Amino acid sequence: MAKKKLLNWIELSRSALKKNVATLSALAPGKILSVSVKANAYGHGLSEIVSILKDQKEVTYLTVHSLEEAILCRQSGWQRKIITLGPILPENAEAVIEYDLEPAIFTKNFLQQLGKISNKYGRSVKTHLKLETGTHRQGITEKELPAFASLYKKYDTLKKPYGAYTHFANIEDTTSHEYANYQLSQFNTMVKKLKALKIKPTIRHTASSAATILFKKTHFDLVRPGIAVYGHWPSKETYLSYLLEGGKNDLFQPVLTWKTRVTQLKHLPSNAFVGYGCTYKTTSPTRLAVLPIGYYDGYSRALSNQAYVLIKGKRAPVRGRVCMNIIVVDITDIKKVNLEDEVLLLGQTKRDGISAEQIAEWAKTINYEILARLSPAIKRIIVP
Numbered sequence: 001m002a003k004k005k006l007l008n009w010i011e012l013s014r015s016a017l018k019k020n021v022a023t024l025s026a027l028a029p030g031k032i033l034s035v036s037v038k039a040n041a042y043g044h045g046l047s048e049i050v051s052i053l054k055d056q057k058e059v060t061y062l063t064v065h066s067l068e069e070a071i072l073c074r075q076s077g078w079q080r081k082i083i084t085l086g087p088i089l090p091e092n093a094e095a096v097i098e099y100d101l102e103p104a105i106f107t108k109n110f111l112q113q114l115g116k117i118s119n120k121y122g123r124s125v126k127t128h129l130k131l132e133t134g135t136h137r138q139g140i141t142e143k144e145l146p147a148f149a150s151l152y153k154k155y156d157t158l159k160k161p162y163g164a165y166t167h168f169a170n171i172e173d174t175t176s177h178e179y180a181n182y183q184l185s186q187f188n189t190m191v192k193k194l195k196a197l198k199i200k201p202t203i204r205h206t207a208s209s210a211a212t213i214l215f216k217k218t219h220f221d222l223v224r225p226g227i228a229v230y231g232h233w234p235s236k237e238t239y240l241s242y243l244l245e246g247g248k249n250d251l252f253q254p255v256l257t258w259k260t261r262v263t264q265l266k267h268l269p270s271n272a273f274v275g276y277g278c279t280y281k282t283t284s285p286t287r288l289a290v291l292p293i294g295y296y297d298g299y300s301r302a303l304s305n306q307a308y309v310l311i312k313g314k315r316a317p318v319r320g321r322v323c324m325n326i327i328v329v330d331i332t333d334i335k336k337v338n339l340e341d342e343v344l345l346l347g348q349t350k351r352d353g354i355s356a357e358q359i360a361e362w363a364k365t366i367n368y369e370i371l372a373r374l375s376p377a378i379k380r381i382i383v384p
């Protein structure tokens, strides 16, 4: 079959990704950079993002959530280091050796199993001990440290954690950083304790994007940004905090653009309904364009009667409910719209744009969710 014309696709800007990586690297000079590619690289497409990051010498590590994601990184040609942040079942501990991974540790079960397996193969394994400092999600408390210390010392191939890390609970959502500072002091206390227990970690890390941008003292030996790598601010509060410190606003450039095409045009009279539930009724003769994307693709149903798309650079409001595979937009005020015309769902043009942040506001959620839920089935194209 000849090369197909696409109806629904995502463009990934190689230069934007490279620029953001360089910016983050410059924000944390001399620190190891671990790029978060969990959640299908924040919805961008894991194999495509990895294929670009492979050429970025600044990136030493990838951070992923699951074993499956780590394996996908290897299959996409990533040969450098990988940290898995999420749980791995003890039954699957051998995969850590097979795929040369550095897993997060927060259960004794898994550490024990890893010790046994690594001993069996005579291969030392680097682990990252997750310290509980107040997020109360994954992580081990100060009280549990001695038990973990004895497990580490029991196995020659483990000896001590390679990394010790924590994650902040309240750094994106606020311009007050009291709680982050509290967590940081907890982290320092626990690292001291690790030293006293003779399992002093080689590297320490705490910084997501917001911490990397705002707080040098959270950088330690390695930074683990995610959202900013893709060109998005973690939150308005982070952006505001940055501006208050005298920062300038063009730090990051969004990597992702999502497009579709007009697949049907129609005229409606006044007082006609559009879509399921008859939630929209025309008030005058109206021209509509039908677009072949819906909530299956990650265009949230919460955008029903809320969002707009750009056609010929002009805003076309979504009318009626977002369906599984279809949305309908109003083009009454846009001249000369034709079948197969390109439609911008998410992205920037010279004069206007639809940001992930804008869509998140319409859908009453955060930019992370809008991006992460873009369907992996949408075709990804890397553009310069």
Ligand SMILES: *Cc1c(COP(=O)(O)O)cnc(C)c1O
Residues within 6 Å of the ligand: 036, 038, 085, 166, 167, 207, 208, 209, 210, 224, 225, 226, 227, 228, 234
């Ligand atoms: C996702 C994640 C990050 C990256 O967070 P961003 O806000 O996307 O930069 C860093 N550390 C941990 C533990 C994470 O889960």
